[in-house]
Amino acid sequence: MMSVGVIGLGDMGSGLAKNLIANGFETWGRDILPARHQAFADMGGHAAADTAEVGRNVHAVFVMVMKGAEAHEVILGDGGLAQSMAPGSSILLTATVKPSEARAIGAGLEGTGLQLIDSPVSGGYPGAQAGTLTMMAAGTDAAMAQARPVMEAVSANIHRVGSAPGEGQTVKACLQSLIGAQFSATFEAAALAAKAGVPGQVILDVFSTSSAGCGVVKNALEKIIDRKFEGTGSHINTMHKDLTISMALGEELGVPLHTAASAMQIFHAGRTRYPDGDNWTCTQVIEEIVGAELHRDGAKVTR
Structure with a gap:
């Protein structure tokens, strides 16, 4: 062995x-x-x-x-x-x-x-x-x-x-540009649902069985609606770093990455506001702007 x-x-x-x-x-x-x-x-x-x-x-x-x-x-x-x-x-x-x-x-x-x-x-x-x-x-x-x-x-x-060497990292950079966009869209959708007063469980059930459903979306939503923003094993620093790599590769190759760039800024905001948080903490930044939080059993108005 x-x-x-x-x-x-x-x-x-x-x-x-x-x-x-x-x-x-x-x-x-x-x-x-x-x-x-x-x-x-x-x-x-x-x-x-x-x-x-x-x-x-x-x-x-x-x-x-x-x-x-x-x-x-x-x-x-x-x-x-x-x-x-x-x-x-x-x-x-x-x-x-x-x-x-x-x-x-x-x-x-x-x-x-x-x-x-x-x-x-x-x-x-x-x-x-x-x-x-x-x-x-x-x-x-x-x-x-x-x-x-x-x-x-x-x-x-x-x-x-x-x-x-480098060929594996190139594929990973492409993948992370996609995952970053999926995360960011999920964070925004969660805040939208919270502001509209839709319970988090409803959003999780529908999203999980829709054509947009995937492991990335489901996991992020579960953490958001249960308000688990730290200690889940997905520290925001890692995804922030990965998106930086994706953006650098796009710049090197002359490829516009509009959606990944938006995701990069959302993660940058989350990392600045909650440096000890995990990926899903980006949602809290958007929730603070709109004055509502998404919980499993309902939305909570914060202001």
Whole structure:
């Protein structure tokens, strides 16, 4: 059985680790927050002192950090995976970063004998915890074949979208432009319903069985009508960062992204007003403007 590592044990990485352990993989992990380290150890993982210790003990490692600079440091920095992993091992870049950042990491690994799979994921906290993530994987035939068992432990849908670093991140940027728009439209529709006095349960029932119904809309509406705006595993910083990547790719390629740009501004407002909130907290900003809140059993007038 392969030994596997996870760098970054937050909402997403902890789900990866949980499912790797459940599937019988010896799992090593590293995070900068002690509480996450302890939670990982409690679930049966080996909490490493540093990134190098993870690299020395595994055949494959998932890098699930927040930013491209962090991924670069973990993989190519002093004491990083490029220095500690044995040639022939696999690095799975599951963090969402700019395509250019993934390409730079790929270039930095040339000559190390390490295999990079550029594979951002979708499915959020629920998908990570349930092991049902969608993976957008770009890697060579050999890399994909070798990493397949560990990928199957955390994913229900593995899509081979390319062979070179950056190709997975490009697909993810396209996806996030769509998801951002779906979120934003849902937030606005929820505020519209609240102002009109429609109960949240009615909106959830109708939207969920309509042609617009999907997991993104249903999950967002459930959080809104139950007023769960923090601690749901979908911090607003992540989606805000992802939309920034989508917008940057559109600018780089000369593609107008009108709807994604509007979503970007809605998330920017939500992040500024409620910096500790999750994605759905954007709805609160709109509700404050219109003076009404959407609750499961009805709308509440606030002014």
